[in-house]
Amino acid sequence: MDKYIQLNQKNLSQIAATVSCPTYDRSKVSAGIVHIGIGGFHRAHQAYYADELLEKGGLPNWGICGVALLPFDDKIYQVLKSQDGLYTVMIKELNGSLSIKVIGSIVEYIFAPNNPLAVIKKMADPETRIISLTITEGGYNYDEATGEFIFENPNIQHDLTHPDAPKTIFGYLAQAFKLRKKEGIKGCTVQSCDNIQGNGDIAKKMVISYIKRAEPDLVEWVNFNISFPNSMVDRITPVTTIDDIKLLKDKTGIQDDWPVVCEPFKQWVIEDDFISERPAWEDVGVKFVEDVTPYEKMKLSLLNAGHSVLGVLGALMGYNTIDEAISNPAMNVFLRSFMDTEVTPVLLGLEGTNLRSYKDSLIKRFGNIYMKDQIDRICSESSAKIPIFILPTIQAQLRENGSIKYAAFLIAAWSIYSLGVDEKGKQLNINDAIKGELNKTAIASVNNPKLFLEIDNVFGNLKASKLFVKHYTNAYRNISKYGVEKCLIYINNKVQTND
Ligand code: CS2
Numbered sequence: 001m002d003k004y005i006q007l008n009q010k011n012l013s014q015i016a017a018t019v020s021c022p023t024y025d026r027s028k029v030s031a032g033i034v035h036i037g038i039g040g041f042h043r044a045h046q047a048y049y050a051d052e053l054l055e056k057g058g059l060p061n062w063g064i065c066g067v068a069l070l071p072f073d074d075k076i077y078q079v080l081k082s083q084d085g086l087y088t089v090m091i092k093e094l095n096g097s098l099s100i101k102v103i104g105s106i107v108e109y110i111f112a113p114n115n116p117l118a119v120i121k122k123m124a125d126p127e128t129r130i131i132s133l134t135i136t137e138g139g140y141n142y143d144e145a146t147g148e149f150i151f152e153n154p155n156i157q158h159d160l161t162h163p164d165a166p167k168t169i170f171g172y173l174a175q176a177f178k179l180r181k182k183e184g185i186k187g188c189t190v191q192s193c194d195n196i197q198g199n200g201d202i203a204k205k206m207v208i209s210y211i212k213r214a215e216p217d218l219v220e221w222v223n224f225n226i227s228f229p230n231s232m233v234d235r236i237t238p239v240t241t242i243d244d245i246k247l248l249k250d251k252t253g254i255q256d257d258w259p260v261v262c263e264p265f266k267q268w269v270i271e272d273d274f275i276s277e278r279p280a281w282e283d284v285g286v287k288f289v290e291d292v293t294p295y296e297k298m299k300l301s302l303l304n305a306g307h308s309v310l311g312v313l314g315a316l317m318g319y320n321t322i323d324e325a326i327s328n329p330a331m332n333v334f335l336r337s338f339m340d341t342e343v344t345p346v347l348l349g350l351e352g353t354n355l356r357s358y359k360d361s362l363i364k365r366f367g368n369i370y371m372k373d374q375i376d377r378i379c380s381e382s383s384a385k386i387p388i389f390i391l392p393t394i395q396a397q398l399r400e401n402g403s404i405k406y407a408a409f410l411i412a413a414w415s416i417y418s419l420g421v422d423e424k425g426k427q428l429n430i431n432d433a434i435k436g437e438l439n440k441t442a443i444a445s446v447n448n449p450k451l452f453l454e455i456d457n458v459f460g461n462l463k464a465s466k467l468f469v470k471h472y473t474n475a476y477r478n479i480s481k482y483g484v485e486k487c488l489i490y491i492n493n494k495v496q497t498n499d
Contacts, residue, residue, distance in 0.1 A: 003253065004249055004253055004254065004255040005253055005254055005255060006083075006255045007083045007086050007087070007088065007102065007254055007255060007256040008082070008083050008084045008086060009026065009084040009086065010084075012086070012102070015102060015252075015254055016102075018252050018253065018254070019088070019100045019101065019102060019252050019254065020100070020101045020102065021101075021102040021104070022051065022054065022055065022102065022103070022104030022105075023055065024054045024055060024057075024060070024104070025060075026104050026107060028060045029054060029060045029061075029062075029063035029104070029105070029107050030060065030061050030063055030107065030127065031063045031064055031065035031107055031108045031122075031127070031128070032061045032062045032063065032127060032128065032129050032130065032277075032279070033046075033050070033062065033063070033064045033065070033128070033129075033130045033131075033132055033279075034064075034065045034067060034119075034122050034123050034128050034130070034131045034132070035047070035064050035065070035066050035067065035131075035132045035133075035134070036067045036069050036131070036132070036133050036134070036135060036169055036172075037067075037069065037073075037133060037134035037135050037136075037139075038066035038067070038068060038073070038076055038077075038080065038106065038109070039076065039134060040237045040238075040239065040240060040260045040261070040262075041134055041193075041233075041235070041237045042066075042132075042134045042193065043087060043089070043103065043106075043260045044089060044235050044237040044260045044262035044266075045193065045233055045234075045235045045237070045266060045268070046064075046132060046134075046193055046233075046268075047064055047066075047103055047105045047106055048089060048103060048105075048235075048266070049266075049268065049281060049284050049285075049286065050062060050063065050064055050105035050279065051101075051103045051104055051105040052284040053279055053280065053281065053283060053284050054104070054105055056283055056284065058279060058280060058283065058284075059279070059280075061127065062279040063105055063106070063107040063108075064105050064106045064107065064108075065106075065107070065108035065109065065110065065122055065128075066080060066085070066106045066108070066109045066110075067109075067110050067112055067119055067122075068109065068110070068111045068112060069112045069113075069135070069169065069172075070112075070113070071113050073111070073112075074111060074113075075258075076258060077109055077110075077111040079257045079258040080106060080109045081109055082257070083256065083257070085104070085106040085107050085108070085109060086102055086103070086104055086106075086256075087102070087103055087106075087256060087258060087259060087260060088100060088101070088102050088103070088248060088254060088256045088259040088260070089101050089102075089103055089259070089260045089262060090244060090247070090248060090259055090260065090261050090262075091262055091263070091264050092261060092262070092263060092264075092368065092370040092371050093264050093370070094264070094364065094368055094370075096369075096370055098247075098251065098370075099264070100248070100251070100252060102254075108122075110122060112172070113167075116164065116165045116166060116172070117164065119172055119176075120166075120172060120175045120176050120179060121179070123172060123173070123176030124176045124177075124179035124180045124183070124185060125185075126185050126186070128188055129188050129189065129274075129276040129277050129278070130188060130189045130190075130191055130274070130276075130278065131173070131176070131188060131189070131190050131191070132190075132191040132192075132193055133169065133190070133191065133192050133193060133194065133203065134193045134194055135169055135194060136194060136381065136384070137194060137195060137196055137381065137384040137385055137388055138381055138383075138384035138433055139169065139194070140194070140196065140202050140203065140206050141153055141156065141168070141170070141206060142202065142205075142206055143457050144387045144456075144457050144458055144459075144460055145456040145457050145460050145461075148209070149205075149206050149209035149210060151213065153168075155167045155168045156168060156170065156171075156210070158171075159171030159174075159210075159214070160213065160214055163175055163214065170206065170207060170210035170211075170214075171210075171214070173190065173207055173210075173211075174207075174210060174211050174214050174215050174218065177211070177215075177218055177221065177222055177225075177226065178215055178218055180225070181218060181221045181225075186225065186276065187221075187224070187225025187226045187227075187275050187276065188225075188226065188275065188276050189226070189227050189228070189229065189273075189274045189275050189276060189278065190203055190204075190207065190226055190227070190228050191228075191229060191231065191270075192228070192230075192231065193231060193233045194233075195233070195299075195300060195304055195385075195388065195389075196300075196388055197293075197296050197297065197300055197388060197392065198230055198293070198296070199230055199231060199296070200227075200228035200229045200230035200231065200271065200273070201228065201230060203228050204226075204228035207222070207226075207228075208222060208223070225275065226275065227273045227274060227275035228273075229270055229271040229272070229273040229274060230270075230271045230273075230292045230293070230296065231268065231269060231270040231271065231292055231296075232267070232268070232269040232270075232292050232295040232296045232299050233267075233268055234265070234266065234267040234268070234299055234303065235262050235263060235265065235266040235267070236262060236263045236265070236365060236371065236373060237260065237261070237262045237263075238261050238262075238371055238372060238373040238374055238377060239374055239377050240258060240259060240260060240261050241261075241372075244259060244261050245257070245258075245259060261371070263365055263368060263371055265361075265365055267287075267299075268281070268285075268286045268287070269286070269287045269288075269289055269292050269295045269296075270286060270287070270288055270289070270292065271288070271289060271290065271291065271292050272288040272289075272290075291349075293349065294347070294348065294349035294350045294353075295350075297347055297392075298347055298350060298353070298355070298358065300388060300389055300392075301343045301346075301347065301389065301390075301392065301393050302339055302343055302347075302358065302359060302362060303362055303365075304385065304388070304389040305338075305343065305389040305390050305393065306335055306338075306339065306362055306366065307322065307366075307378045307389075308378065308379075308382065308385060308386065308389050308390060308410065309334070309335050309338060309406075309410055310322050310325040310326055310331065310335065310366060310375075310378070311325070311375050311378030311379045311382075312379060312382065312410060312413050312414050312417050313325070313331060313334075313410070313413050313484050313488070314328075314331065314375050315375050315376075315379055315417055315422060315428055316413055316416060316417055316422050316423050316479075316484050317331075317422070317423060317483075317484050317485060318422050318423060318424045318426065319375060320374065320375055320376075321371075321372045321373055321374060321375060322366050322371070322373040322374075322375060322378060323366065323367055323368060323369045323371065323372070323373070325375065326363065326366045326367050327367065328485070330485055330488035330489045330492055331485075331488060332363070333488075333492045334406065334488045334491060334492055335363070336359070336363065337406060337491075337492065338406035338407065338410075339359050339362075340359070341403050341406065342393055342397055342402070342403050342404065342406050342407055343393050344359075345397070345400070345402055346392075346393055346396035346397060346400070346402070376429050376431070379417070379428075379430070379431075380431040380432065381431065381432055381433060382414060382432060383432050383433065383434050383438060383455075383458050384433070386411070386414065386458065387458055387459075387460070390407055390410060390411070391459070391460065391462065393407055394407045394408070394462065394468065395462075398465055398467065398468065404467065404468055404471055405471050405475070405491070406491075408468055408471035408472040408474075408475050409471075409475040409479075409487070409491070411453075411472055411475075412449065412472050412473075412475035412476040412479055413475070413479055413484060415442055415445055415449060415452040415476060416442070416476065416479055416480065417430075418430070418438040418439055418441070418442035418452070419439070419442045419443065419446075420439055420442075423483050423484065434455075434458075437455065438455070441454070441455055445476075446480075449472065449473050449476035449477070450463065450469055450472075450473060453469065453472065475487070478490075
């Protein structure tokens with residue numbers, strides 16, 4: 001007999017003897033939220049908050065229906081289905097202890113590629129008052145150079161010609177809104193939970209652009225009936241490994257085929273712009289504000305950008321995890337100087353927030369040795385992340401004639417990283433939607449580093465700044481000649497003469 005207990009509803013009372021489990025009656029919970037993208041982050045963040053709220057006696061009509069949108073999401077769909085939507089969150093505390101909790105807020109799940117109509121109907125259901133998204137930075141389908149929707153995307157072309165069987169979120173939303181309008185069902189809120197500055201505004205702009213082309217008669221209805229609040233979301237959620245699944249089994253006897261691993265810290269700041277009802281998130285620590293912009297900027301340009309610094313430089317140096325990278329003293333000093341010298345001066349509107357302690361806490365969070373947050377995860381899709389996490393800081397500093405040398409160093413390192421080999425000669429595992437273009441341009445840039453900046457849909461018009469190009473080219477030459485670590489020590493000691 002198997003000595004492990006499979007996680008599912010039937011076994012929940014037995015499992016509750018060992019770990020914290022939902023005490024609310026899940027059979028009474030219905031889905032008021034349809035969520036697209038049931039990956040680790042959603043399950044560590046929004047679904048976790050939803051579980052806490054249900055646990056606190058919140059209304060039972062705020063459960064979640066998880067939609068697996070892409071063909072490769074089949075695995076998470078199968079796991080959730082076989083576990084009745086239940087999964088375990090393993091919180092890796094800074095002192096090495098593990099807090100384990102079974103989450104019960106996901107009560108329905110749909111695999112969209114096999115059942116697109118079910119998704120459209122669910123999104124249009126009067127009980128669905130929120131459609132939330134974690135579709136990644138690249139999922140918003142806009143061109144960095146122009147800020148416009150990319151109609152040439154083959155999946156968008158597919159959705160325009162196959163409205164009943166969409167592949168992208170845009171096709172789904174258009175059809176769901178059309179159905180709502182036709183049946184006289186009132187509007188709902190589309191809530192982006194992705195790391196993008198003005199994530200609600202961008203979601204709105206892209207959805208409207210698509211609808212203007214796909215269903216022009218619907219534009220006005222959407223403008224009046226759908227709201228798109230901006231939000232800042234935060235919880236570091238590494239990719240779950242086989243070792244995590246085994247650790248859970250060994251510690252608790254629970255067989256969970258896809259638990260979530262995350263840090264103890266979590267934060268959610270939202271603009272209170274819900275056209276229909278919303279859960280009382282404030283009862284579980286969510287902060288509602290008039291304008292989320294300063295919080296988003298702070299998080300994206302300190303936490304996410306900090307991750308990119310540790311990720312790209314760390315990858316070149318041969319590190320595998322974020323905590324390893326930040327344990328290098330030169331890296332630690334460089335990161336803090338980047339935050340203090342280049343990011344902090346361009347963060348405005350954060351009166352009342354102690355930025356120094358926020359930065360201190362980030363350094364501690366990055367240094368959590370139990371998380372083993374993979375550098376590969378951080379560097380994945382850098383072509384969508386760098387424009388959001390790093391470029392706004394560079395642009396703001398250029399406007400103010402401020403320092404850009406740390407950020408320019410990072411971009412130079414990313415160009416070298418895109419060659420695909422670390423400083424020890426090991427192949428890098430690069431995952432990026434434009435991996436081929438990055439690699440080709442990186443190779444062409446070896447003798448003319450500036451060429452890399454000509455990837456316009458990543459860098460916009462950055463190449464037009466002579467000052468940036470100068471810092472970037474110097475950094476490129478220095479990294480190529482001396483390696484990252486020596487350069488970091490050099491910069492940290494402020495003895496760079498070619499500045
Ligand atoms: C990371 C984020 O993807 C990344 O590059 O910076 O996933 C980060 O861990 C989360 O935004 C933390 O809230």
